[in-house]
Amino acid sequence: MSVSDSWWLKLKRAQKHLVDIQKELRQYSDSKPYEVVRLEPTKKQPLRWRYVLSITEPPNPMLPIMVGDFVHNLRAALDHFVANYVPANRSRNAYFPMLQRDIWERDSVGHLLRTNRDARRSYKSATKGLPDLALAAVEAVQPYHLHVAGFGQTPLGILSRLENADKHRDLIPISVDVRLSLLLLIRNEIVIHETLPEGKFVQEGTVVAAFTAAPDLQESEVHVQVSGPLHISIKLPALGGGKGVDRFEITKIMLDALKHERFVLRLLEATVAPDAPKSIASFFDRRDRLSGRSLVVSTSQ
Numbered sequence: 001m002s003v004s005d006s007w008w009l010k011l012k013r014a015q016k017h018l019v020d021i022q023k024e025l026r027q028y029s030d031s032k033p034y035e036v037v038r039l040e041p042t043k044k045q046p047l048r049w050r051y052v053l054s055i056t057e058p059p060n061p062m063l064p065i066m067v068g069d070f071v072h073n074l075r076a077a078l079d080h081f082v083a084n085y086v087p088a089n090r091s092r093n094a095y096f097p098m099l100q101r102d103i104w105e106r107d108s109v110g111h112l113l114r115t116n117r118d119a120r121r122s123y124k125s126a127t128k129g130l131p132d133l134a135l136a137a138v139e140a141v142q143p144y145h146l147h148v149a150g151f152g153q154t155p156l157g158i159l160s161r162l163e164n165a166d167k168h169r170d171l172i173p174i175s176v177d178v179r180l181s182l183l184l185l186i187r188n189e190i191v192i193h194e195t196l197p198e199g200k201f202v203q204e205g206t207v208v209a210a211f212t213a214a215p216d217l218q219e220s221e222v223h224v225q226v227s228g229p230l231h232i233s234i235k236l237p238a239l240g241g242g243k244g245v246d247r248f249e250i251t252k253i254m255l256d257a258l259k260h261e262r263f264v265l266r267l268l269e270a271t272v273a274p275d276a277p278k279s280i281a282s283f284f285d286r287r288d289r290l291s292g293r294s295l296v297v298s299t300s301q
Contacts, residue, residue: 006084007265010077011258017070018254024060025251029230033057034178036208036224049217051184051209051224053202055176059232064171067234070254071162071172074261081268082138086129095126098160099142100239133271133280141264153239153246155260158253161236173235175247177201183225184209186217201231 039050078096086094103116103123112120127135143157153161165172180202184192192209202208209224231249238244273279 007077007080010073010080011261011265014070014073014077015258017066017073018258021063021066021070021254022251024063024066025232028057028059028232031057032227033176034204034226034230036182036226038219039207047213047215049211049213049222050207053178053180053204053206053208053226055204059174059176061171064174067162067172067174067250067254068166071159071166074159074257075163077261077265081265082127082130085131085134085272086127090129093125094129096138097123097126097142098156099123099144100157100160102144131272131276133276134268137264137267137271141267155253155257156264158236158248159257159261161239162234165234165236174250175203175233175235177203177231177233178226178228179231180208180226180228182208183223184211185223185225186211186213187221195228 033056035054035056036051037054039052041048041050075096079094082096083091083094099119101116103119105113105116107113127138130138141154141156143154143160146154146157162172178201179196179198181195182192183190191211196202208226213222232251233247233249234253236246236248238246267280270276270279
C-alpha cells in the first residue's frame with residue numbers, strides 16, 4: 001500500500017477502534033449492570049408498590065472517546081482521498097464535504113437559493129480541482145439525497161452528525177437501555193412473567209412493575225427478577241433542529257459506516273482510474289446487489 005493510499009490506512013485504523021469498542025461493549029454487557037429497585041410509596045397511594053429499572057454501572061467513560069476516534073479516522077479517510085486528487089496547491093484546503101440538505105435547491109423561478117450561498121462557496125472550495133468524475137461521485141453520495149427522498153439517514157450522514165457531536169460536545173452521549181424480561185412473584189405466586197418484544201427496550205427510571213399491595217405484605221414476600229440484553233446507543237439531536245432525539249445502536253451504525261465508506265472509497269478510486277468509465281461500470285457490476293435502501297439506517301426513538 002503506497003502513501004497515496006493513506007485513506008485505506010485511516011480506514012484500517014477505524015476498524016481497529018471498532019474491534020476495541022466491540023470488546024468493551026461485550027465486557028460491559030456481560031456484567032449485567034442493571035437492577036430493579038422499589039420506589040418509596042407516595043402519601044396518596046401508600047399501598048401502591050412500584051419498581052423501576054436502574055443502571056447500576058455506566059459504560060466505561062472512555063467509550064465515547066473511542067467512538068470519537070473511530071469517527072475521526074473514517075472522516076479523515078475521505079478527506080485524504082480528496083486532498084490527494086486536487087492540485088498540490090489546493091490540498092490544504094481540500095476536504096470531503098457532507099451535506100445534510102440540498103444546497104443546490106432553486107426557488108420557484110429557477111434561481112439558486114441565496115440562503116445557501118455560503119454553503120455552496122464552501123463546497124466548491126473544498127472540492128476545487130477534483131477530476132470531474134470524482135467530483136460527480138462526491139455529489140452523488142451526499143447524505144441529503146436519500147434523506148430528501150424519505151429513505152432516512154445514510155451512514156455517511158450519521159458519520160457527519162457524529163463528527164459534529166464530537167467537536168461541539170464534551171463527549172458523544174451514550175444511552176443504555178435493556179430489552180427486559182421480568183418475573184414478579186408475590187408470596188411465591190407469579191404475577192408478571194413477560195419479555196419485551198424484539199426492538200423494544202426499557203430506559204433507566206422506567207416503571208417496569210406496579211401493583212396495589214395487601215396491607216400486611218412484607219418486602220421479603222416480593223421477588224423481582226430481571227434479565228435481558230443491553231441496547232447501547234448513541235444519542236443525537238434530531239435533524240432539523242427539533243426537540244426529538246435519534247438513537248443509533250453503536251455496533252450496527254459503526255459496521256454500517258465502515259461498510260458504506262469502503263463502498264464510497266472504491267467508487268472514488270474507480271473515478272480516477274486510467275480507464276475510469278470502464279472501471280466505474282465494472283465497479284457497479286460487482287455492486288449491483290446493493291440498492292439505495294441498503295445504505296439507509298433507521299433510528300429508534
